[in-house]
Amino acid sequence: MDTDVVIKVRGLRTQFGTQVIHDNLDLDIRRGQVVGVVGGSGTGKSVLLRTILGLNRPREGDIEVLGEDARQALDTVQRRTGVLFQNGALFSSLTVAENIQVPMREHLDLSRSLMDELAALKIGMVGLPPDAGPKFPSELSGGMRKRAGLARALSLDPEILFLDEPTAGLDPIGAAAFDNLIAELQKGLGLTVFMVTHDLDSLSAICDSIAVLVDKRVRLGTMAEHMQDAHPWIQSYFHGPRARAALDNRL
Amino acid sequence: MDQEPEWIESVGTDGRPVLSAKGSWTIDAVSVLDSRIKATHLNGTKQAELDLSGITRLDTAGAWLLYRTRRDFADDGIDARLAGLDPHYAPLLDLVEQADKAHPEIERERPGVLVEFVSRVGKSVCEAAEEGLNLLNFLGLTIITMLRVIVRPRRMxxxxxxxxxxxxxxxxxxxxxxxxxxxxxxxxxxxxxxxxxxxxxxxxxxxxxxxxxxxxxxxxxxxxxxxxxxxxxxxxxxxxxxxxxxxxxxxxxxxxxxxxxxxxxxxxxxxxxxxxxxxxxxxxxxxxxxxxxxxxxxxxxxxxxxxxxxxxxxxxxxxxxxxxxxxxxxxxxxxxxxxxxxxxxxxxxxxxxxxxxxxxxxxxxxxxxxxxxxxxxx
Structure with missing residues (x-):
């Protein structure tokens, strides 16, 4: 029994008009894994993430998240997963603390003071300064907005965390700090992380498994396994100068 | 599948109060647990034990309650020892502690209604005045540019x-x-x-x-x-x-x-x-x-x-x-x-x-x- 498979995709086909994005795509992600999803532009990395979250309807195929059919038990899936969208997607009319409390208000019945405490806790966990709580998203820098988005994603202590390009638009130091943060939270909270990224540094630093989207399918493996792959795109991706630099840094 | 969360007060063999946390301490349960913990008062003791061996599930919300309880006891001069926590959850408790240490105080200072009203009025008056000034500035800029263009109509x-x-x-x-x-x-x-x-x-x-x-x-x-x-x-x-x-x-x-x-x-x-x-x-x-x-x-x-x-x-x-x-x-x-x-x-x-x-x-x-x-x- 593969009870610890938290995301299971079978025979997925997504299509926009006549354009097929994924065809007969299978994917298994186990509990506690940090999976980085890479692929060329237009190969449907974000589409895959959105499809698993139930934001896109697949043409064919089954998706199970935490053992439930993602399309039928959308509530459960939403309750037990957290998502960080590319630009944070914070609600602009609410303060950071209120943003973090939105999922709590929606799914739970907590007292005002407890919600404030928990929001402050999450703000501390993602490394934001204490005075960030009453600020509005427009008053935050890009990096802080991502941290605030992460705090909101963690608000209900999800089992799976979905990240869409978490380090895009951050400077290398900020990106490394964000990687560390995710790795630390992942260890502390025992999260499963599904991360769409292009950042080779994050891939080598925190992902224990990499899903490469090529030929409308996914190839899952470790960095070392992908290095051996003969597929031309994977070859040029993992053997390009940038990949080498990222790997050298690690060694 | 999840066990009922529990918070039990008892007295240990050496006479110290023992507080046992049992079951699933997750965000779904914290609301109940919070009120139960707040009702707990330990009087006239300097030592207590928090028995966590019964905890089957823990998340940050639950860890926060445990941490906060211990912190509040410490503020009252009670030394509460943690015992029996599944080592699996130790990093979680550390994480919560770090996060709280980074935020020493939760500031919730709200000014009075009257102060807020006056400050809001003042703020909007100042903003309106500034807006008027800026608009006047922009008017000047536009007129100067306009004159420049009239002198050299090719720039129209x-x-x-x-x-x-x-x-x-x-x-x-x-x-x-x-x-x-x-x-x-x-x-x-x-x-x-x-x-x-x-x-x-x-x-x-x-x-x-x-x-x-x-x-x-x-x-x-x-x-x-x-x-x-x-x-x-x-x-x-x-x-x-x-x-x-x-x-x-x-x-x-x-x-x-x-x-x-x-x-x-x-x-x-x-x-x-x-x-x-x-x-x-x-x-x-x-x-x-x-x-x-x-x-x-x-x-x-x-x-x-x-x-x-x-x-x-x-x-x-x-x-x-x-x-x-x-x-x-x-x-x-x-x-x-x-x-x-x-x-x-x-x-x-x-x-x-x-x-x-x-x-x-x-x-x-x-x-x-x-x-x-x-x-x-x-």
Whole structure:
């Protein structure tokens, strides 16, 4: 029994008009894994993430998240997963603390003071300064907005965390700090992380498994396994100068 | 599958109080646990034990309660020892502790209602004053740029001027014509109703002509243009600001005032007087049709009366206002567009602000005109 498979995709086909994005795509992600999803532009990395979250309807195929059919038990899936969208997607009319409390208000019945405490806790966990709580998203820098988005994603202590390009638009130091943060939270909270990224540094630093989207399918493996792959795109991706630099840094 | 969360007080073998946490301490349960923990009071003891061996599940919310309980005990001088926690959850507790240490105090200081009210009023007054000053500044900048362009007419952006004239003038004719026609109908009907009581129905024509030519035609046209074109100016320039197009213009040595603001203001300066004339015609037509249909006057009688009331003076009093209103609308629309910064969120807010501000300014200007004309006896 593969009870610890938290995301299971079978025979997925997504299509926009006549354009097929994924065809007969299978994917298994186990509990506690940090999976980085890479692929060329237009190969449907974000589409895959959105499809698993139930934001896109697949043409064919089954998706199970935490053992439930993602399309039928959308509530459960939403309750037990957290998502960080590319630009944070914070609600602009609410303060950071209120943003973090939105999922709590929606799914739970907590007292005002407890919600404030928990929001402050999450703000501390993602490394934001204490005075960030009453600020509005427009008053935050890009990096802080991502941290605030992460705090909101963690608000209900999800089992799976979905990240869409978490380090895009951050400077290398900020990106490394964000990687560390995710790795630390992942260890502390025992999260499963599904991360769409292009950042080779994050891939080598925190992902224990990499899903490469090529030929409308996914190839899952470790960095070392992908290095051996003969597929031309994977070859040029993992053997390009940038990949080498990222790997050298690690060694 | 999850076990009921529990919080049990008991006394240990050595007489110390033992607090046992059992079951699933997750965010679903913290609400209940929180009130139970708050009801726990340990009196007259310096030592206690927190027995965590019964915990089957723990998340950050649960870990927070455990941590907070222990911290609060420590504040009361009680040393609470943790015992029996599944080592699997140790990093979680550390994480929570670190996060709290980074935030020593949760500040929740709320000023009183009165203080908040006064400070809000003060803030908005200061903001309004600053806004007025900035607008004045922008007015100066626009006029200087305008003069520079007049000296060197080759810098005039004819293509975008023509384009703006089409958008703000030609495309607005339908709505302006329709609305003013209907307003003419309403005006004629209402004044005829009143004047009938004095058997002075024929003076409906005078009322209509004076009201439309001096006030209604230009005012309604200006308000429509503020809503239609002023908002478009803010949104268009704001979008360019968000895309950094305005900065791109500056770095290539092109003055954004010259290419974005002037064509828009100039277009309005040309089209609003024309639209006002058109609005007057539409309103008078509507009024005439309504009057002839409902009153006991013939078409010729009414038109003759109308022509007598439509003096050149009345016409000019109305038309003089049009360029002033146009300038105000264009200025505010472009100014607010350039105020857009950073994110797209501000576009919506500033567009609303631009429309409200320009309508307010138009009406203030109209009132000023009335006072001045009254003094001059026009």
């Amino acid at each position: 952006r004819i293509v975008s001027l023509v384009n703006q004239i089409e958008q703000t003038g030609l495309n607005a004719m339908g709505i302006v014509g329709l609305l003013l026609f209907l307003i003419g109908v309403v005006l004629a009907f209402q004044s005829a109703e009143q004047l009938r009581k004095f058997a002075a129905e024929i003076f409906t024509a005078d009322g209509l002509a004076i009201l439309v030519l001096r006030e209604i035609g230009v005012l309604i046209a200006a308000i429509l243009i503020a809503g239609r074109s002023g908002s478009a100016f803010t949104a268009e320039i704001g979008m360019m600001k968000v895309n950094e197009e305005v900065d791109a213009l500056r770095t290539t040595g092109v003055d954004p005032i010259e290419v974005l603001v002037l064509p828009r203001i100039n277009a309005l300066l040309l089209t609003l007087p024309l639209l006002t004339f058109f609005a007057n015609v539409a309103a008078l037509t509507g009024g005439t049709i309504m009057a002839v249909a409902t009153l006991d006057v013939t078409y010729t009688q009414f038109v003759r009366q109308l022509a007598d009331a439509m003096t050149l003076k009345n016409f000019i009093v109305g038309m003089v206002k049009a360029p002033v209103f146009a300038f105000l609308i264009g200025l505010v629309g472009c100014y607010e567009g350039l105020q857009v910064g950073g994110s797209a969120e501000s576009i919506g807010r500033l567009t609303t602000k631009s429309v409200v501000e320009s309508i307010v300014l138009v009406i203030i200007a109209d009132a000023t005109f009335s006072i001045v004309f009254a003094y001059l006896g026009i």
